Amino acid sequence: MIDFSKLKGKIYFNEKFIDNSKAKIHALNHSLHFSASVFEGIAIYDKKPLFEFDHFKRLQNSAKILKLDFKLSAKQFSKINAKLVKHNIKSNGYIRPIIFRSSHSMSPDTTHCKSSIAIACWSWGTLFNKKSITLGISKWPKLNRKIFPIEAKSSGSYQSSVISRIEAKQQGFDDCIMLDNEKYISETTACNIFWIKNNIVYTPSTDSALNGITRQAVIRILKKAKVSCKIGKFRMKDILEADTVFLTGTAAEVQLVGRINKTKYNIDNYIFDMIKKNYDVVKTKSLKKLSSI
Numbered sequence: 001m002i003d004f005s006k007l008k009g010k011i012y013f014n015e016k017f018i019d020n021s022k023a024k025i026h027a028l029n030h031s032l033h034f035s036a037s038v039f040e041g042i043a044i045y046d047k048k049p050l051f052e053f054d055h056f057k058r059l060q061n062s063a064k065i066l067k068l069d070f071k072l073s074a075k076q077f078s079k080i081n082a083k084l085v086k087h088n089i090k091s092n093g094y095i096r097p098i099i100f101r102s103s104h105s106m107s108p109d110t111t112h113c114k115s116s117i118a119i120a121c122w123s124w125g126t127l128f129n130k131k132s133i134t135l136g137i138s139k140w141p142k143l144n145r146k147i148f149p150i151e152a153k154s155s156g157s158y159q160s161s162v163i164s165r166i167e168a169k170q171q172g173f174d175d176c177i178m179l180d181n182e183k184y185i186s187e188t189t190a191c192n193i194f195w196i197k198n199n200i201v202y203t204p205s206t207d208s209a210l211n212g213i214t215r216q217a218v219i220r221i222l223k224k225a226k227v228s229c230k231i232g233k234f235r236m237k238d239i240l241e242a243d244t245v246f247l248t249g250t251a252a253e254v255q256l257v258g259r260i261n262k263t264k265y266n267i268d269n270y271i272f273d274m275i276k277k278n279y280d281v282v283k284t285k286s287l288k289k290l291s292s293i
């Protein structure tokens, strides 16, 4: 288990590259108390950040929504990442930029707060590291676009996910499905969800789910392969009747689900195998170079 506060190597912090061990934030930090930071997770394969520009755009949009200042251009962001990768990564890893407020307020009033950015980078593998995982179903509703800006990847939108993941683990599951407040399927605590039934792929719309960059890549892979992909509002009964279920996310990549509660799924599915094979191509080359489609 990694203690991230003990990471070696360099971090970009207060506009400088410093040792990770020196990147400290005060206990009276506004974002810590009011859960209003925005962040990204970018995978690095063979020392190259994947979908770096898409992550930059989402970070920029998240900051705008949460009214945080983010002044780096895409070029500056990329230059910083390249330097961090050079310092910290031998092959594969992860970049975590986070924008947060200073300690100039201990109330929701942010008039005197300044925004800061930190960008960390470390060697990392995939999230679950097993062929298939198990999911429970959370009792906590996922917020939707009407009541919370869930299109921003902000710390605030993870509150129900964090308690849901604790409870899922206590119940013996790896993770859980989150439903929105009208009981439509949303996503899991940190991944988008897809399922396959009679050779058609389904995934929830982004009314209450983050529009994952891996999700978008998988949708493009399906389109190129001319596999039908239906995006919409779905109930638990839809997924419980599926043949195969899988998750997508930067850290999870494409991850099979073997069981939801007591319902078991087929983990041998040629459409899933095609997606995985092509995602492996995308990881090191680009979406334009999908070999087998």
Ligand code: PMP
Pocket: 041, 187, 188, 189, 190, 191, 192, 209, 210, 211, 212, 213, 214, 215, 248, 249, 250, 251
């Ligand atoms: N949903 C949530 C809640 C997440 O935290 C993530 C991980 N960023 C995803 C979906 C997947 O998004 P992406 O493919 O951009 O990593």
